[in-house]
Amino acid sequence: MKKFLIKIIELYQKTLSPDHGWFSSRYPAGYCKYQPDCSEYCKLAIEKRGVIRGIALGAWRVLRCNPWSHGGCDPLE
Amino acid sequence: MAHFFTTILYIPFYNMLMYFVAVIPGHQVALAIILLTIIIRIILLPTSLKASKSTIEMQKIQPLLNQVRAKYKTDQLKMSQEMQRLFKEHKVSPYGSCLPLIVQMVVLIVFYRVILIGFNLDHLNLLYHFIPKPSGINLNFLGINVSKPDLWILPIVAGALQFVQTKMMPQPPQSKGTNDPMAMMNKQIIYFFPLITIFIARQLPSGLAIYWVITSLVMILQQWYINWHYKLGFWGKFPDVPISELPEYTIDNSAADDGTELHPEHQKMIESDEKRERAKGVEITVRKRK
Numbered sequence: 001m002k003k004f005l006i007k008i009i010e011l012y013q014k015t016l017s018p019d020h021g022w023f024s025s026r027y028p029a030g031y032c033k034y035q036p037d038c039s040e041y042c043k044l045a046i047e048k049r050g051v052i053r054g055i056a057l058g059a060w061r062v063l064r065c066n067p068w069s070h071g072g073c074d075p076l077e
Numbered sequence: 078m079a080h081f082f083t084t085i086l087y088i089p090f091y092n093m094l095m096y097f098v099a100v101i102p103g104h105q106v107a108l109a110i111i112l113l114t115i116i117i118r119i120i121l122l123p124t125s126l127k128a129s130k131s132t133i134e135m136q137k138i139q140p141l142l143n144q145v146r147a148k149y150k151t152d153q154l155k156m157s158q159e160m161q162r163l164f165k166e167h168k169v170s171p172y173g174s175c176l177p178l179i180v181q182m183v184v185l186i187v188f189y190r191v192i193l194i195g196f197n198l199d200h201l202n203l204l205y206h207f208i209p210k211p212s213g214i215n216l217n218f219l220g221i222n223v224s225k226p227d228l229w230i231l232p233i234v235a236g237a238l239q240f241v242q243t244k245m246m247p248q249p250p251q252s253k254g255t256n257d258p259m260a261m262m263n264k265q266i267i268y269f270f271p272l273i274t275i276f277i278a279r280q281l282p283s284g285l286a287i288y289w290v291i292t293s294l295v296m297i298l299q300q301w302y303i304n305w306h307y308k309l310g311f312w313g314k315f316p317d318v319p320i321s322e323l324p325e326y327t328i329d330n331s332a333a334d335d336g337t338e339l340h341p342e343h344q345k346m347i348e349s350d351e352k353r354e355r356a357k358g359v360e361i362t363v364r365k366r367k
Contacts, residue, residue, distance in 0.1 A: 033172035065175040
């Protein structure tokens with residue numbers, strides 16, 4: 001399950017992701033306002049905290065990545 | 078969990094749609110879908126305008142960014158500091174946010190589910206009590222049944238409009254001559270995605286294709302406005318500006334080119350990055366920001 005989810009995230013990163021994938025050349029400074037960007041954060045969270053907590057952490061991160069937040073450096077604690 | 082999504086997403090959406098069906102003369106479902114799509118795009122308008130503006134601002138200063146990149150190849154931290162300084166100097170906020178993308182995905186899925194629930198009178202018990210019950214439901218739209226897949230016209234229109242819309246998004250000016258594999262990929266992908274759209278739209282109820290067509294149309298109008306605002310012409314072509322005419326930017330010369338003045342800590346970071354890359358055996362980009 002864990003490996004499967006991580007594979008899905010990696011697939012996303014290689015294809016549709018505006019930070020890593022085909023469209024990354026459109027966004028020279030990267031797309032996501034956070035560092036590491038959301039998909040990388042989710043991947044790390046699932047890897048280190050397990051599937052359930054990882055998904056929760058990742059979802060919370062994506063919710064924070066909205067037009068009203070400041071972004072910046074936000075590593076997994 | 079499924080019940081939760083039904084209650085907070087599908088049912089409110091279904092109600093909105095049915096409200097329009099009840100109010101619109103002729104009870105045309107297609108018109109209700111068009112109206113709802115336009116309302117959704119208006120709600121998302123501020124974020125998407127902001128995103129496309131900042132993309133263009135970014136691309137304008139990209140030659141300068143490339144200079145900075147080339148200059149501080151060896152020192153990631155210094156590079157990001159200089160880039161931040163550049164953004165501040167030109168008042169650019171380069172980052173988008175992930176949430177609007179997800180919101181659009183969710184809207185598409187909810188639309189799909191709502192159209193699948195169907196537009197017969199059996200599901201009117203899902204309506205809230207204050208929504209008027211439509212007296213009839215007209216699924217016909219220019220001879221096309223909204224709840225059944227349309228094989229040709231709508232999918233092709235959706236694909237074509239999507240192609241126009243991606244084509245209008247400005248490309249960074251110097252990406253033309255370079256051999257950046259990602260930029261090449263991007264060029265091929267804009268021909269590929271509309272085809273995928275056509276094939277998917279052929280499988281789905283044509284109401285969804287109508288949603289796609291209207292979304293692309295609204296985005297074309299938005300991009301048209303943006304391109305006009307930045308005087309880029311309809312297709313968003315950047316004029317080829319020679320470096321000498323670019324806005325002033327002075328590169329900080331305090332750090333040595335060969336990276337001899339690297340702070341030991343930065344050196345360590347770079348080394349650990351390289352190690353990680355080697356260990357994985359895959360090429361990954363690691364960006365450092367402060």
